[in-house]
Amino acid sequence: MRLLKTNNNDGCALCNATWGEYYREIDNEKMLFCCNICADIFENMVNEVKKRTGWEKIDYIELHGNYSSGRNCTAFSNGKRFSYYFRTYSDGKIMEFKNID
Numbered sequence: 001m002r003l004l005k006t007n008n009n010d011g012c013a014l015c016n017a018t019w020g021e022y023y024r025e026i027d028n029e030k031m032l033f034c035c036n037i038c039a040d041i042f043e044n045m046v047n048e049v050k051k052r053t054g055w056e057k058i059d060y061i062e063l064h065g066n067y068s069s070g071r072n073c074t075a076f077s078n079g080k081r082f083s084y085y086f087r088t089y090s091d092g093k094i095m096e097f098k099n100i101d
């Protein structure tokens with residue numbers, strides 16, 4: 001089984017915060033988040049990436065940015081890559097999502 005990782009190794013898979021402990025299973029991996037909002041954002045983002053790429057699994061996601069400015073990301077799967085920018089509302093729903101060439 002391939003496991004989904006991000007560049008946030010210290011804490012929350014989305015924002016890297018280390019103060020919280022909230023687990024959710026995403027892509028068959030029990031992933032650590034700081035809170036349920038970060039888990040919601042991450043899960044919505046993963047679903048959107050899969051929808052746009054047609055990928056079944058994502059191996060790795062590199063995330064840069066934050067909640068207010070939005071995040072520039074690159075997702076990797078089987079040697080392929082997909083770059084995108086996204087921003088969400090406070091409840092984790094996607095406000096803006098665009099492909100980056």
Ligand SMILES: [Zn+2]
Nearest residue numbers: 012015034038
């Ligand atoms: Zn977080």
